[in-house]
Amino acid sequence: MKSNMSVGIIGVGTIAQIHINALKKAGQRIVALCDLDTTRCIEASDKFSLNAKIYSDCIEMLDCERLDVIHICTPHYLHANMICEGLKRDVNVLCEKPLAINEKQLVQIEKSVNISNAQLGVCFQNRFNASVLYVKDYLKDKEILSASANLIWDRGINYYAQGKWRGTWSQEGGGVMINQAIHGLDVLQWLCGMPEYVTAYTANVSLKNVIEVEDTAFGLFKMKNGGKFVVNATNAASFCFPVYYMFRTSGHTVELTADNIIIDGKFITKSDGLPIFGKEIWGVGHISLIKNFYKCLENGEKFSIGFDEGKNAVKLVLAMYRSNGQEIKI
Numbered sequence: 001m002k003s004n005m006s007v008g009i010i011g012v013g014t015i016a017q018i019h020i021n022a023l024k025k026a027g028q029r030i031v032a033l034c035d036l037d038t039t040r041c042i043e044a045s046d047k048f049s050l051n052a053k054i055y056s057d058c059i060e061m062l063d064c065e066r067l068d069v070i071h072i073c074t075p076h077y078l079h080a081n082m083i084c085e086g087l088k089r090d091v092n093v094l095c096e097k098p099l100a101i102n103e104k105q106l107v108q109i110e111k112s113v114n115i116s117n118a119q120l121g122v123c124f125q126n127r128f129n130a131s132v133l134y135v136k137d138y139l140k141d142k143e144i145l146s147a148s149a150n151l152i153w154d155r156g157i158n159y160y161a162q163g164k165w166r167g168t169w170s171q172e173g174g175g176v177m178i179n180q181a182i183h184g185l186d187v188l189q190w191l192c193g194m195p196e197y198v199t200a201y202t203a204n205v206s207l208k209n210v211i212e213v214e215d216t217a218f219g220l221f222k223m224k225n226g227g228k229f230v231v232n233a234t235n236a237a238s239f240c241f242p243v244y245y246m247f248r249t250s251g252h253t254v255e256l257t258a259d260n261i262i263i264d265g266k267f268i269t270k271s272d273g274l275p276i277f278g279k280e281i282w283g284v285g286h287i288s289l290i291k292n293f294y295k296c297l298e299n300g301e302k303f304s305i306g307f308d309e310g311k312n313a314v315k316l317v318l319a320m321y322r323s324n325g326q327e328i329k330i
């Protein structure tokens with residue numbers, strides 16, 4: 001495929017700004033922007049000097065433009081249909097997480113993936129952080145016996161007021177787990193493998209009468225080797241702490257937090273003594289992921305986070321919601 005592709009973006013809100021910036025850095029041409037609120041498109045087109053065509057309906061955009069790629073940056077419940085509309089026209093799709101908000105949508109997406117000549121990629125950008133890649137490589141020939149993710153954030157009333165879709169089962173599809181902690185689940189399952197069983201509890205502890213969905217969750221996952229991994233997640237704290245992962249093998253303990261990797265109590269640094277870069281600078285993971293997605297398209301290679309990889313964390317989140325305190329098969 002050609003190197004200078006025609007790109008359309010659907011949903012020009014908060015995260016789209018990061019996509020546009022990354023696309024500009026990668027030298028791609030953003031030819032169309034689509035948002036129900038077209039003033040957002042006009043503002044972004046001006047801000048990034050895009051001179052893009054503007055649409056309020058993504059079907060019209062897909063039918064009028066000859067696009068190579070669309071980026072889906074809309075609320076969660078819309079992802080599945082938009083993915084399928086792109087794929088059925090053989091337009092490559094890069095979709096924000098989560099791929100879907102229920103099993104039915106996952107089945108719908110899988111069918112479209114199987115009959116399309118185009119690729120689907122999912123934005124789990126933390127997989128491109130140097131620190132996560134370092135730990136992935138360190139653990140590749142070791143058996144992980146136990147692991148955990150501590151995910152402590154502050155998302156209050158003002159955050160949920162930013163969009164009507166937030167905090168609702170029908171449009172966000174859940175709360176802290178499907179929106180924020182899904183990244184942590186994705187990293188855990190990428191490093192430890194897909195677990196078989198989960199026991200989970202979810203609760204709305206601080207935003208009753210504000211959101212319908214959970215702001216806090218606990219999940220205990222049983223791995224195939226008998227080991228377990230644990231997720232603690234909340235949006236109810238009054239500070240956003242760096243995510244904190246731990247991995248235990250038969251002989252080693254690995255801690256991964258923000259820029260730091262600590263193995264058996266020792267900080268791992270680069271040759272210049274600096275920490276291995278993590279995700280402290282927001283948006284850097286997106287730049288790496290988007291560059292890599294386009295490189296794969298140009299070279300005719302399969303992007304590493306397609307449907308099969310992207311669906312795993314969704315399945316884990318949905319299993320947590322089903323569990324309701326009982327151990328269930330995933």
Ligand SMILES: NC(=O)c1ccc[n+]([C@@H]2O[C@H](COP(=O)([O-])OP(=O)(O)OC[C@H]3O[C@@H](n4cnc5c(N)ncnc54)[C@H](O)[C@@H]3O)[C@@H](O)[C@H]2O)c1
Binds near residue numbers: 035072097
């Ligand atoms: N990967 C990450 O770290 C990360 C970070 C933030 C957000 N996200 C994801 O990005 C997506 C968008 O989140 P956001 O924070 O940018 O939300 P947002 O509310 O700021 O933006 C969403 C935009 O979509 C538009 N929209 C809604 N319905 C539409 C439709 N039918 N057609 C076209 N446009 C429509 C809205 O008008 C809005 O401008 C979500 O999936 C979210 O989980 C990912």
